[in-house]
Amino acid sequence: MRISKxxxxxxxxxxVFVLINALLGFFLEPFRGSSMEMWQNYRQRKNIDMIxxxxxxCVCAMKPDILDKTLGTKSYNMGTNMQSFHxxxxxxxxxxxxxxVKRVILVIDYEMLDCRRGRNFxxxxxxxxxxNRGQGIGKKVRNDVAFVSDPDFRGRAASVNYFFPWIYxxxxxxxxxxxxxxxxxxxxxxxxxxxxxxxxxxxxxDSGVDYITLANVSAWQKEATTLINLRMTDESRKxxxxxxxxxxxxxxxxxxxTVPYPNFITIYSEKSYIQVAGELKDLFRNFGFxxxxxxxxxxxxxxxxxxxxxxxxxMNTKGASRxxxxxxxxxxxxxxxxxxxxxxx
Amino acid sequence: xxxxxxPLGISxxxxxxxxxxxxxxxxxxxxxxNFLHFFLFVSYFPQLLQGPINRYDKMKDQxxxxxxxxxxxSKRALLLIGFGLMKKFAIADMLAGSVSDVFxxxxxxxxxxxxxxxxxxxAIQQYADFSGGIDIVLGVSELFGIKMMPNFRQPYFSVSLGxxxxxxxxxxxxxxxxxxxxxxxxxxxxxxxxKWCSQKLGKHFGRVLPAGIxxxxxxFLVGIWHGAQLHYVLWxxxxxxxxxxxxxxxxxFTAISDKMHLPVNSRGFHVFRVVRTFIIVNIGWYFDRIYxxxxxxxxxxxxxxxxxxxxxxxxxRQEILNPDLxxxxxxxxxxxxxAVALVIVVxxxxxxxxxxxxxxxxxxxxxxxxxxxxxxxxxxxxxxxIFTRGIGGFMYANF
Numbered sequence: 001m002r003i004s005k006x007x008x009x010x011x012x013x014x015x016v017f018v019l020i021n022a023l024l025g026f027f028l029e030p031f032r033g034s035s036m037e038m039w040q041n042y043r044q045r046k047n048i049d050m051i052x053x054x055x056x057x058c059v060c061a062m063k064p065d066i067l068d069k070t071l072g073t074k075s076y077n078m079g080t081n082m083q084s085f086h087x088x089x090x091x092x093x094x095x096x097x098x099x100x101v102k103r104v105i106l107v108i109d110y111e112m113l114d115c116r117r118g119r120n121f122x123x124x125x126x127x128x129x130x131x132n133r134g135q136g137i138g139k140k141v142r143n144d145v146a147f148v149s150d151p152d153f154r155g156r157a158a159s160v161n162y163f164f165p166w167i168y169x170x171x172x173x174x175x176x177x178x179x180x181x182x183x184x185x186x187x188x189x190x191x192x193x194x195x196x197x198x199x200x201x202x203x204x205x206d207s208g209v210d211y212i213t214l215a216n217v218s219a220w221q222k223e224a225t226t227l228i229n230l231r232m233t234d235e236s237r238k239x240x241x242x243x244x245x246x247x248x249x250x251x252x253x254x255x256x257x258t259v260p261y262p263n264f265i266t267i268y269s270e271k272s273y274i275q276v277a278g279e280l281k282d283l284f285r286n287f288g289f290x291x292x293x294x295x296x297x298x299x300x301x302x303x304x305x306x307x308x309x310x311x312x313x314x315m316n317t318k319g320a321s322r323x324x325x326x327x328x329x330x331x332x333x334x335x336x337x338x339x340x341x342x343x344x345x
Numbered sequence: 346x347x348x349x350x351x352p353l354g355i356s357x358x359x360x361x362x363x364x365x366x367x368x369x370x371x372x373x374x375x376x377x378x379n380f381l382h383f384f385l386f387v388s389y390f391p392q393l394l395q396g397p398i399n400r401y402d403k404m405k406d407q408x409x410x411x412x413x414x415x416x417x418x419s420k421r422a423l424l425l426i427g428f429g430l431m432k433k434f435a436i437a438d439m440l441a442g443s444v445s446d447v448f449x450x451x452x453x454x455x456x457x458x459x460x461x462x463x464x465x466x467x468a469i470q471q472y473a474d475f476s477g478g479i480d481i482v483l484g485v486s487e488l489f490g491i492k493m494m495p496n497f498r499q500p501y502f503s504v505s506l507g508x509x510x511x512x513x514x515x516x517x518x519x520x521x522x523x524x525x526x527x528x529x530x531x532x533x534x535x536x537x538x539x540k541w542c543s544q545k546l547g548k549h550f551g552r553v554l555p556a557g558i559x560x561x562x563x564x565f566l567v568g569i570w571h572g573a574q575l576h577y578v579l580w581x582x583x584x585x586x587x588x589x590x591x592x593x594x595x596x597x598f599t600a601i602s603d604k605m606h607l608p609v610n611s612r613g614f615h616v617f618r619v620v621r622t623f624i625i626v627n628i629g630w631y632f633d634r635i636y637x638x639x640x641x642x643x644x645x646x647x648x649x650x651x652x653x654x655x656x657x658x659x660x661x662r663q664e665i666l667n668p669d670l671x672x673x674x675x676x677x678x679x680x681x682x683x684a685v686a687l688v689i690v691v692x693x694x695x696x697x698x699x700x701x702x703x704x705x706x707x708x709x710x711x712x713x714x715x716x717x718x719x720x721x722x723x724x725x726x727x728x729x730x731i732f733t734r735g736i737g738g739f740m741y742a743n744f
Contacts, residue, residue: 006416009712013716013719016716016720024724164727167731168730
């Protein structure tokens with residue numbers, strides 16, 4: 001009798017715990033977060049032959065409808081916020097396996113090159129949870145176990161927090177979130193992707209700010225006091241090599257690019273920027289692929305102004321349209337490409 | 346010394362072994378003949394990372410005695426673990442970023458009011474981090490039925506710096522007392538020195554001066570133990586000097602309070618002493634937390650000569666709530682979590698100070714109250730991760 005009473009109390013305690021947790025999830029977890037939206041739309045799409053992978057820079061710069069018009073492709077933007085190269089690999093693998101994708105455009109965000117997964121828990125966990133949605137229970141459990149036992153997370157608070165999504169995947173606009181959940185649909189399409197995975201934005205960067213360009217970078221480097229020494233971690237290198245190897249082995253066309261953004265050289269030391277750009281070129285070349293940094297594109301190839309950006313690191317819809325059109329023509333053309341880029345040397 | 350690999354928990358390992366050797370040498374207990382038993386004592390995992398520094402005679406019987414499952418004891422242990430996790434994640438980690446924002450950059454021009462605020466946050470962070478870690482390991486050990494030495498006894502309720510050190514990192518203080526202070530104070534040289542002082546300077550000085558010198562040595566070693574850096578040495582010496590000077594001047598303080606008819610036994614005077622000690626301890630935290638001596642002096646100078654209370658808001662927005670560093674809403678959210686958790690910690694401390702068994706008190710309450718406390722602890726800890734700016738390890742695991 002006593003045992004059954006204590007068992008009952010324990011079960012009740014756990015039930016209340018689960019209930020509170022569910023309530024917090026209801027209030028805080030977004031109705032349709034960015035990762036979730038990407039995976040849901042991806043699963044609903046029938047024909048995809050080209051994908052774009054990468055971080056939010058990819059989500060905001062690659063406009064599939066414009067590229068498709070020029071190239072005749074059926075593409076989908078699979079970028080997600082702070083997407084690590086590890087996750088880009090998972091995306092590529094899944095798209096090739098499930099949708100028989102033939103071409104991959106990998107957008108390399110320099111910020112992600114020296115970002116360890118352990119320090120990028122929020123994005124990693126949100127991505128993983130979203131990827132798991134709609135999978136069978138067995139696969140879900142396998143993926144969850146793989147995630148929490150990953151050397152970057154096991155033994156850390158992250159491996160426990162993963163099971164409480166409201167901690168890392170949350171929408172602080174609680175009232176709007178609850179209203180959307182009650183209605184069962186997105187009520188404000190702002191901050192939501194289109195059906196091709198592209199995130200539109202009408203925001204325009206404050207034009208009162210001066211950014212460093214290739215023309216005045218040398219002077220800036222002498223003047224600046226806290227420049228970041230850009231580097232690529234071994235983890236990132238291995239993940240990029242894994243993507244290359246997978247694409248080569250599966251005869252997938254891979255194009256690696258860095259999209260333009262205003263403060264690309266304002267924050268990094270020129271020397272380290274040149275070095276990493278060179279390392280990336282070599283890495284992709286070793287597998288028979290190309291890497292182009294469009295921040296270094298000559299004006300004859302591409303020119304943008306601040307009205308094309310929503311903030312320091314992301315394009316708005318105007319910028320994405322302009323860039324996507326140029327990039328589609330770039331992919332189509334057969335002219336000597338190297339000559340179209342500045343070497344910074 | 347960069348890149349030098351040291352075994353995990355080297356200092357705690359050393360303290361345990363040294364205490365064991367001296368106790369056996371002094372015949373306090375017999376030497377352990379079974380190497381595995383000794384090895385278990387020095388490498389018992391809950392104590393390895395940040396203590397407490399247990400004694401062999403207190404642990405031996407517990408290690409090798411019979412243990413049966415005890416539900417009450419396990420519930421007590423789990424509550425202690427949860428309480429420790431809350432202190433670490435919902436308090437210490439919520440404040441660590443703000444402390445770092447103020448002290449790890451340039452401190453030139455930062456008003457004293459913000460420096461005092463950051464030191465106050467550091468006082469809370471340091472206590473929550475260390476005592477939280479200790480609560481966790483005490484709880485884990487208790488799950489095995491093994492009670493380790495307590496390491497904290499509401500230190501911020503101390504009435505003097507000496508009292509503080511009998512309540513903060515108790516096992517280190519006791520170790521220093523037994524293996525450094527007394528052996529040094531009782532050397533023939535120090536005894537002769539004591540006699541000389543009694544003859545030349547009076548009985549009080551004859552008793553207090555040798556003890557003061559022994560205290561200086563102890564705190565010098567405590568400083569060095571924290572790290573072979575000037576700021577730690579200064580921090581140790583500061584504590585040693587304050588304790589020595591307050592002991593030396595004790596007759597003066599007594600005379601003054603007698604002359605002024607101060608109600609030294611009143612509740613109000615007790616509160617005054619607690620606040621005074623808290624301020625003295627916080628002055629010491631300047632040396633402990635501000636790693637660069639020049640910077641530390643600048644902070645002291647700004648505290649005294651450039652307090653600028655009216656500039657606090659602006660400095661706060663510039664140094665801590667600066668959107669270029671972190672989203673202010675997250676920092677403020679972290680403060681709210683820390684404040685709620687702190688209410689629980691202070692309530693617990695007040696009850697313990699009143700010699701109440703908090704667990705027994707909770708058990709005597711209705712189930713709704715008990716569970717509310719448990720859920721509050723759990724969800725404050727989990728919720729703190731919404732606002733965290735990077736999880737550091739335990740501060741004392743570095744020593």
